[in-house]
Amino acid sequence: MNLSNLKNADAKEVAKLLNSSGREAFVQRFATLGLPHKKTEEYHYFDVDKILNKEYKTLEYVPKTIAEGDKVKIVDGIVVTAPQGLRINYETCKQLDIMHFDPLYFVGHLLSHRIIKIEIDGDTDIEIEHHFTKSDTLIHYRIVLSTQANRHATVHESFVSKDISNTLVLYGYDIHVAQDSTLRLVKLQTMKDAQYSMVASHKINVARNAHMMLKSFDFGGDQALQLLKVELAEHAHIDAGHLLYLNEDSKRGTVSQIIHQGEYSTSKQEAKNILDGQARGIFDALIRVEHSAKFTKAEQNAKSILLHEKAYMVSKPQLEIYIDELEASHGATTGQLDEKQLFYLQSRGISHLEARKILVIAFANTLIEQVKDTRAQERIKTAFEEVFYASNTNEG
Amino acid sequence: MSTTMKIENLQAKIGDKQILKGLNLELEPGKVHAIMGPNGAGKSTLSKAIVGHYDIEILGGDITYKGKSILEMEAEERALEGVFLSFQHPVEIPGVNNAYFLRTALNAKLKHEGKDELNAAEFLREMKKHLEMLGMKSDMISRSLNEGFSGGEKKRNEILQMLILEPEVIILDEIDSGLDIDALRAVSEGINKMKDGKRTFLVITHYSRILDYIEPDYIHVLKDGKVIKTAGPELVPYLEEHGYDGIEED
Numbered sequence: 001m002n003l004s005n006l007k008n009a010d011a012k013e014v015a016k017l018l019n020s021s022g023r024e025a026f027v028q029r030f031a032t033l034g035l036p037h038k039k040t041e042e043y044h045y046f047d048v049d050k051i052l053n054k055e056y057k058t059l060e061y062v063p064k065t066i067a068e069g070d071k072v073k074i075v076d077g078i079v080v081t082a083p084q085g086l087r088i089n090y091e092t093c094k095q096l097d098i099m100h101f102d103p104l105y106f107v108g109h110l111l112s113h114r115i116i117k118i119e120i121d122g123d124t125d126i127e128i129e130h131h132f133t134k135s136d137t138l139i140h141y142r143i144v145l146s147t148q149a150n151r152h153a154t155v156h157e158s159f160v161s162k163d164i165s166n167t168l169v170l171y172g173y174d175i176h177v178a179q180d181s182t183l184r185l186v187k188l189q190t191m192k193d194a195q196y197s198m199v200a201s202h203k204i205n206v207a208r209n210a211h212m213m214l215k216s217f218d219f220g221g222d223q224a225l226q227l228l229k230v231e232l233a234e235h236a237h238i239d240a241g242h243l244l245y246l247n248e249d250s251k252r253g254t255v256s257q258i259i260h261q262g263e264y265s266t267s268k269q270e271a272k273n274i275l276d277g278q279a280r281g282i283f284d285a286l287i288r289v290e291h292s293a294k295f296t297k298a299e300q301n302a303k304s305i306l307l308h309e310k311a312y313m314v315s316k317p318q319l320e321i322y323i324d325e326l327e328a329s330h331g332a333t334t335g336q337l338d339e340k341q342l343f344y345l346q347s348r349g350i351s352h353l354e355a356r357k358i359l360v361i362a363f364a365n366t367l368i369e370q371v372k373d374t375r376a377q378e379r380i381k382t383a384f385e386e387v388f389y390a391s392n393t394n395e396g
Numbered sequence: 397m398s399t400t401m402k403i404e405n406l407q408a409k410i411g412d413k414q415i416l417k418g419l420n421l422e423l424e425p426g427k428v429h430a431i432m433g434p435n436g437a438g439k440s441t442l443s444k445a446i447v448g449h450y451d452i453e454i455l456g457g458d459i460t461y462k463g464k465s466i467l468e469m470e471a472e473e474r475a476l477e478g479v480f481l482s483f484q485h486p487v488e489i490p491g492v493n494n495a496y497f498l499r500t501a502l503n504a505k506l507k508h509e510g511k512d513e514l515n516a517a518e519f520l521r522e523m524k525k526h527l528e529m530l531g532m533k534s535d536m537i538s539r540s541l542n543e544g545f546s547g548g549e550k551k552r553n554e555i556l557q558m559l560i561l562e563p564e565v566i567i568l569d570e571i572d573s574g575l576d577i578d579a580l581r582a583v584s585e586g587i588n589k590m591k592d593g594k595r596t597f598l599v600i601t602h603y604s605r606i607l608d609y610i611e612p613d614y615i616h617v618l619k620d621g622k623v624i625k626t627a628g629p630e631l632v633p634y635l636e637e638h639g640y641d642g643i644e645e646d
Contacts, residue, residue: 362491
């Protein structure tokens with residue numbers, strides 16, 4: 001399959017190419033948005049043409065019997081193991097967001113005729129591990145994740161790949177955080193080698209009085225973009241944090257829209273980006289406060305450190321506000337390591353290289369330490385230090 | 397007179413402005429040298445020049461320490477050789493645990509000296525006694541380095557570093573500024589603990605208050621980028637009474 005065939009295709013052609021009869025509204029929406037290209041705003045800083053203009057192998061998605069395991073293990077889009085008692089089904093997606101801003105959200109859905117539905121019905125911790133084993137392949141799947149009212153759950157997400165190349169992963173969540181419930185999603189992505197590209201397109205609904213915490217830690221290579229659309233109901237809250245560490249010529253980041261729809265909804269979004277080599281980081285984030293969302297609070301901040309003169313950060317924090325009764329702030333800074341802090345450490349006998357490492361790790365830790373689970377926190381710290389130390393063994 | 401550090405005809409600038417204009421100073425081992433002088437005389441610039449601060453451009457002259465020029469040495473090399481500056485305004489570093497920082501600095505020094513590094517438990521035992529003496533709360537070592545510390549806490553933390561690193565030449569840049577009387581006493585006690593007849597102190601101050609606690613051996617008056625007078629501690633009351641204008645160049 002070559003996704004570039006969808007370029008300029010009308011609804012009829014899209015339905016035929018994606019074999020998606022019966023889903024006319026979604027097809028029509030995609031046809032209206034069009035296949036993203038380098039001039040599409042959300043993909044403007046991402047090399048989307050490079051990953052779409054390729055011939056990929058496709059897979060047959062045949063559900064297997066799910067074996068009992070300590071985690072939800074998804075191999076090339078098929079659930080292989082799951083903890084006992086966790087309800088997982090394959091079914092047709094009925095709750096697709098017809099107004100999502102991301103064209104590839106629709107492509108992912110239209111390609112994935114059946115979604116993986118995970119229902120969290122208790123106060124629990126779940127680990128979801130995505131495995132990718134195929135080269136030169138388009139791997140696509142969608143997951144619907146929902147909590148029950150008054151429940152508090154944590155999902156730890158990680159990614160594993162081995163000896164693959166030139167694969168595109170198109171996946172994402174449709175998350176429903178039920179009234180008065182809490183969902184914490186901690187996403188850790190490390191790829192030591194450039195093995196696959198990824199577009200992760202999510203939709204998150206946070207119901208009345210519900211809380212969503214989303215912390216993404218991306219220390220990967222090559223190309224990946226996470227696109228988030230979050231809708232907040234009355235008194236709903238999201239705490240989103242994104243830590244990005246990039247090196248070499250990787251291009252990765254976050255494009256997000258947080259939409260306050262209900263009164264007294266609150267959002268906090270913080271991005272910390274560390275870029276080395278010729279990497280390009282992306283943080284293109286909009287918070288929109290609609291007419292219905294009086295007395296909301298919205299806070300957005302992006303801080304970036306460039307460790308190399310050729311590293312480049314695109315920071316676009318944006319507020320779109322339609323009411324007066326709210327508190328909102330946003331800001332972005334991009335710079336190098338603080339000279340005063342570096343000197344202070346060196347003046348105590350700590351080498352320049354070590355001082356640099358200490359400051360970068362400290363910068364990252366302020367976000368990592370927001371993950372309250374100490375085991376998860378240690379795992380993320382270790383992952384970051386491994387990736388960072390591996391690329392900072394010598395004075396640059 | 398034997399000399400630990402010798403500063404000869406030092407000329408230095410910050411940005412476009414020349415601050416030090418041929419400064420000469422010899423630091424005697426085991427002695428406390430106080431540098432006094434009006435605002436803008438170059439006191440802090442001198443301290444920065446000694447530790448190799450990036451703001452300073454050396455235009456001429458030399459600084460020798462234990463008989464070797466240190467001007468070409470990086471800041472960390474000077475520190476490892478035993479030169480320590482207690483900063484006037486210590487920086488805050490969020491995310492860097494104070495204890496981790498202190499242990500990293502101490503282990504860098506031990507490694508430089510070919511000694512075994514300390515593990516966390518050994519280090520904490522070593523540090524506990526210093527904390528008590530300085531009247532520091534134990535949680536200050538588990539907090540981020542200087543983050544949210546009061547002015548007094550920052551200065552105590554500087555002295556804690558000095559006690560742990562045991563440097564040979566100790567420069568105290570306005571250690572007394574912003575300290576209340578209790579903090580001044582605790583900081584002075586820490587400094588006096590280090591006075592063992594071998595370490596050399598260079599105390600930079602505007603006021604004589606700190607000198608009541610740390611008895612200086614020499615007073616050097618710095619004016620317009622040069623040391624214009626060197627005398628014994630008897631000069632302090634004279635300066636208190638007459639100010640710097642009445643001082644004549646030696």
